[in-house]
Amino acid sequence: MISRGGTRLASSAVAAAAANARRFSTAGATEKSVLRYYATPAKGGNSAVSPWARGPILTRSATTMSLGEKQVKEEAEENKVPSERSTGAGGNKDGGDEKAVVSYWGINPGKITKEDGTVWTWTCFRPWEAYQPNMSIDLKKHHAPTTFLDKLAFRTVKSLRWPTDIFFQRRYGCRAMMLETVAAVPGMVGGMLLHCKSLRRFEHSGGWIKTLLDEAENERMHLMTFMEVAKPKWYERALVFTVQGAFFNIYFLGYLISPKFAHRVVGYLEEEAIHSYTEFLKELDNGNIENVPAPAIAVDYWRLPPNSTLKDVVQVVRADEAHHRDVNHFASDIHYQGRELRECPAPLGYH
Numbered sequence: 001m002i003s004r005g006g007t008r009l010a011s012s013a014v015a016a017a018a019a020n021a022r023r024f025s026t027a028g029a030t031e032k033s034v035l036r037y038y039a040t041p042a043k044g045g046n047s048a049v050s051p052w053a054r055g056p057i058l059t060r061s062a063t064t065m066s067l068g069e070k071q072v073k074e075e076a077e078e079n080k081v082p083s084e085r086s087t088g089a090g091g092n093k094d095g096g097d098e099k100a101v102v103s104y105w106g107i108n109p110g111k112i113t114k115e116d117g118t119v120w121t122w123t124c125f126r127p128w129e130a131y132q133p134n135m136s137i138d139l140k141k142h143h144a145p146t147t148f149l150d151k152l153a154f155r156t157v158k159s160l161r162w163p164t165d166i167f168f169q170r171r172y173g174c175r176a177m178m179l180e181t182v183a184a185v186p187g188m189v190g191g192m193l194l195h196c197k198s199l200r201r202f203e204h205s206g207g208w209i210k211t212l213l214d215e216a217e218n219e220r221m222h223l224m225t226f227m228e229v230a231k232p233k234w235y236e237r238a239l240v241f242t243v244q245g246a247f248f249n250i251y252f253l254g255y256l257i258s259p260k261f262a263h264r265v266v267g268y269l270e271e272e273a274i275h276s277y278t279e280f281l282k283e284l285d286n287g288n289i290e291n292v293p294a295p296a297i298a299v300d301y302w303r304l305p306p307n308s309t310l311k312d313v314v315q316v317v318r319a320d321e322a323h324h325r326d327v328n329h330f331a332s333d334i335h336y337q338g339r340e341l342r343e344c345p346a347p348l349g350y351h
C-alpha cells in the first residue's frame, strides 16, 4: 500500500514522466484491460477438452498516472475479478477483506475470461499454464540400477519408504499431501543451481532450468490440490517444517556434489510416488476412501470435466509423476554419458 506522503513525494516525478508514459498508452484512461483465451484443438491426451491458447483480443492496462486518487481506487476495484471482491486478493479461498492496492505504477491486473465468458478466478496460475497430461504414459517403466551410484540411489529411496509406510499407514490423502511438500523441492533446487551456473559461465541451459522449475511448480500444484482434500494437522505441519529444512539442504549439497545421483534419486522417488498413487486408487475403488468431487482448482489446472472426482485427480497426478520420473532418469543418463544437461535439449512441456 502506498502512503499519501509517498504518493505526494512521487507525484512530481510522475508528472514529469507522465508525458512519456502517454506515448505508450494508446487508449483512454478509463478502458479496462481484458484478456480472453480461446480453445484450440487438443495436442494429444484427452481430446474431450481443448487446451487454452492466447487469443488475439487483448488490450492494455491503461496508465493510472493521470488519474486522481479516487478515480484510481475506483478503477482498481472495477478490475478486480468477482472472487477477489468477495474473498480477497488471493483469488480463491485464501483472502479476507483485503483491499485493492492503489498504485501509480500502472500495474493493473487484467481480467481474464474463459472461452465461455466466465471470469478466470485463479491468481496462482493462469489458463495458459493449465494442461492435459498424457494419460497413456507407461506407469510401470523402471530404471534397473546397475552402477554403484544407481544402487545407492535405489536403496536410499526404498529405505525412505519404510518410515513413510509406518507413519501414514493407509491414509493416502494425507500421505500424498505430505509427500508433495517434499517432492516440490528437488526441481526448485536443481533449477536454481543450473540458473546460477548459467549466469557464472555465460552459457545457455538447454531449457533445463525451466523444465526443472516447471516440475517444482507442478508438484506444488499437487500440494495445493491435496490440501483441499486433506487438511493438515498441527503436528503434520511441524513435521513438514522439519523435513523441509533437512531435505532442502541435503538435496542442495547432493546436487552440487553429484547431479547424476541427485536426479537418479528423484527418478526413483517418482517411481515410488506412482506406486503410492496406485495404492491410493485401489483404496478409492474399494470404497475405503470416499471418492469426493474433484477440488475446483484441480478441474481448472488439469482441464478436467466439471463432474470429475478425486479418482480422476489422482490419475492425472500419477501421470504427472510418471513424467517427472522420465525427466529425472533422462537427466541422470545425460550425466552418466559424461555430458552436461545443456548439451541435450530439455523436454520442455513434457507432461
Ligand SMILES: [Fe+2]
Binding pocket: 180, 183, 218, 219, 222, 273, 317, 321
Ligand atoms: Fe507430485
Ligand SMILES: [Fe+2]
Binding pocket: 183, 219, 270, 273, 320, 321, 324, 325
Ligand atoms: Fe513428481
